[in-house]
Amino acid sequence: MQYFLNKEGAVIIRNVIKAIQANKDYLSEVDGAIGDGDHGINMNKGFSMAAERIEDNHSFSDAAKILGNVLMMEIGGSMGPLYGSFFKTMFKVTKDLEQITAPIYQNMFELALASVKDMGKAEVGDKTLIDTLSPAIEGFKSSMAESSDFKVALIKSIESAKEGRDSTKDMIARIGRAARLGERSIGVLDAGAVSSCLIVEAISLSIISILKST
Amino acid sequence: MQYFLNKEGAVIIRNVIKAIQANKDYLSEVDGAIGDGDHGINMNKGFSMAAERIEDNHSFSDAAKILGNVLMMEIGGSMGPLYGSFFKTMFKVTKDLEQITAPIYQNMFELALASVKDMGKAEVGDKTLIDTLSPAIEGFKSSMAESSDFKVALIKSIESAKEGRDSTKDMIARIGRAARLGERSIGVLDAGAVSSCLIVEAISLSIISILKST
Amino acid sequence: MQRIVNNPDDLVNEMVEGFKLAHPDIIASTPNPRVLKYKNAPVAGKVGIVTGGGSGHKPAFIGYVGENMVDAVAVGEIFSSPTAISFYNAIECADAGKGVAVLYGNYSGDNMNVRMAKEEADDNGILVKTVVANDDVASAPASEPQKRRGVAGEILMWKVGGAKAAMGGDLDEVIAAAQKAIDNTRSVGVGLGPCTIPAVGKPNFQIQPGTMELGIGHHGEPGIKVVDLKTADKMAEMTLDLLLPDLPFKEMDDVVVLISGLGSTPVSELYVFNRKVNEILTSKKIGIHRSYVGNYFTSLDMVGLTLTLMKVDSELKELIDYKTNTVALKQF
């Protein structure tokens, strides 16, 4: 059985934060094409605030809780509640667990995605971060069904997230600021789809780096 | 002795009005270069209002009074009081006279000019209508001193007015809207100098057309 | 970008600071720098009124804090919902033990953040009920009112809710009055020029000169259509053609008219527009109870206006006419 230790998992959240910080300008640039060009600013602000509060002895659940709370309560806008509920759900599902296995991860991600959908009311096809997060977990699931390998499923999840991100290019935005452009929103990626792809990638690779098996 | 009959003189004011109406667009165009482009609009409005109130049996004094009053009381801005006092003064000087001779004309014009200066506080060189009106009467005076011929002096007055008008081209505006441009106001005519030149010309030619001699 | 700012990231904080300094007679600060309150809030024995939203709509939202209107307000970044914590802190500031009415506009960020603030208030024993404004007829068909955005009509909702609370209404009565206010209110915007978020530095949408966008939203959300720029009179006709059938407003109805500039339109032009609105309403035998014309709810430096009509019965008239003293709206 493959798993990672919750108490070793702060690095996962740390790497998520680093990925966002490193891509701050790129995210704003993507948002600039059809949004208002502040996605990198918004994301960087919230994730960096959380970074200062995460300590070395924190578990994955602790770190996810801190990030989730900062986003949810202190950032505002839409990104705060959306990504906030995403990470807070991850905390809630895992808070009492020592080991996090593939089925637990799958359940956690599905519930986290459900909470984002519940919060933002966006569906697949609306050209939002849902278009990355939804295929990411679908890919994970189908890989697990096929090969039952946590690591393989995580890699598949990254691939599916990227496909999902790229699929937003041909979509008409129906939610958020870009919706103002209608048909003119076709041809460029959605900024939230890009940031959530970075998040899926950072989570998956970090888990692989601390994966154990019995 | 050369003179014109006051009672025959409504045509003088009528022709002044026609000259302004005919040059409405040109005056705005000149004002547009360094002013706000409304001199033709302002002038045409006031002069046309007066046109409707001047009747065939009106004298020069009557007509000048009507035009002066409309400008003074009903137009507003700076043009109203300035040209208003110009024509009202013409009325005041001539109202009790039957015949208007060259000395009377000279006196009337000098007092009218003085009232404009008193009203607007502009002096020769400020790039305003004073730069036309002042040489116009100076030319008239010097011609009278030389040849004592009303008609010759009127023609000289037109020439001097035109020279005065053209002299504004090289001046820096010190009064009115164009003053905002400072040095940049050099190189174009002053709109008021152009309109007052039309006025001097219309007055002079109209007088010549009804001139009598004994 | 010809703007009067320091670091654009500090704009909201500095604006709030400058606002507090200018109006100590009405406004007090709170421990949360993104929450301002009426200096006498919580007002003993009164239901609290809270609102909030993204910045850039000055005088909304903070300009409507004061006597008999809004007790506390949550302030967001430019065009971005305040945090849940700010909404919650505003609720705390407004609560005098009689409950708090959160009266806000229908935007996804605000919906999410208010929902979380309400949960927090529930957990802390503060009774909160909400009304969400959806007066913008251009943002969705009449059959989908839950999709419609809240725009300038929010002001009338705060006015009515605030007056009801001041007159001693309990939470349910205040909520009912505010809901009645917004249910009887319809707005539509016309955009003639875009706006620029200072931190971004350039407009993030365009309106071609010679055209106008009918039904534009308060952040530049797309309208119903882009048409050739019309005269003021024609604009009045077109906007009323959208508003009147929607409620509908009918002969013998009385209305409150609210015309707000979007930021860069000279107020003189709003009055030119009001002249025709007045003429059309009068010709349709619709009575005008009261008119507000000015920059009441703006969108940074956008060019254009919003027209809002509220159908008023005797109850709403009394609440609209009730005295108030805020920075942006004063009535004796």
Add this chain to the structure above:
Amino acid sequence: MQRIVNNPDDLVNEMVEGFKLAHPDIIASTPNPRVLKYKNAPVAGKVGIVTGGGSGHKPAFIGYVGENMVDAVAVGEIFSSPTAISFYNAIECADAGKGVAVLYGNYSGDNMNVRMAKEEADDNGILVKTVVANDDVASAPASEPQKRRGVAGEILMWKVGGAKAAMGGDLDEVIAAAQKAIDNTRSVGVGLGPCTIPAVGKPNFQIQPGTMELGIGHHGEPGIKVVDLKTADKMAEMTLDLLLPDLPFKEMDDVVVLISGLGSTPVSELYVFNRKVNEILTSKKIGIHRSYVGNYFTSLDMVGLTLTLMKVDSELKELIDYKTNTVALKQF
């Protein structure tokens, strides 16, 4: 030109019409369509207050007509003085037999037209005295106050003169109070973008992006210098550097602060500017008695602001604080 107008030649008439229709609770029309009055004017036993000027400065001038402020106003074309007859008719409307104070701004057209109106009033037995506002420090050196233009400081002059009249002052006392008000007031403007007269259709001057014009006038009259665009804080410093030495305003003085947008500057930015003005004044131990921040005296759609300071003693404080009810300024 993205503007809400019909035929630009009708703009002023239609604006006045729309204004009257919007504010019947305060404003009444008069036989002269270019004269509006307070609905209760002439107020029995009170000195009348009259002002007037070109249009395009909304809410000035007509917005300051009302209880305890201006009794009647003469309305000119855009940026063009009202007629002498309009000034005279306004005087007639305001006169309750105790004389009329005409409080206006120092522009050549207004000087001429007011002078003629006063002559007409003299001929008709109405006692008229005048105060001409010259608060704009950028328009001429301190040694030539008679050359300085009147700008937003006029509002404080009307407020003080109107209050003095309301408190029962006779004509000489009202004139003295208004003169004292303007003598203690200094203003300066900063232009970041030009304005467009609708009948003309294009700006008649330019301000290059990335620059600003310090000392610009209310119609775009040239300022002291064109400099690189500064931060809000630096702008506050530069404008105060011009104002403070001019009176001079000194330690322990109390002042009224009036910050007005010129038309297209978002009000949030005025508050950012106010923050720094406040900080600097406080650091210089100058007390702030009251602050007005908003679009109080605009220049069509110009971008920028004016900063006005008035040094107040106990008399001026009482007059400034006196209650008033106009469209643009309401104090209880």
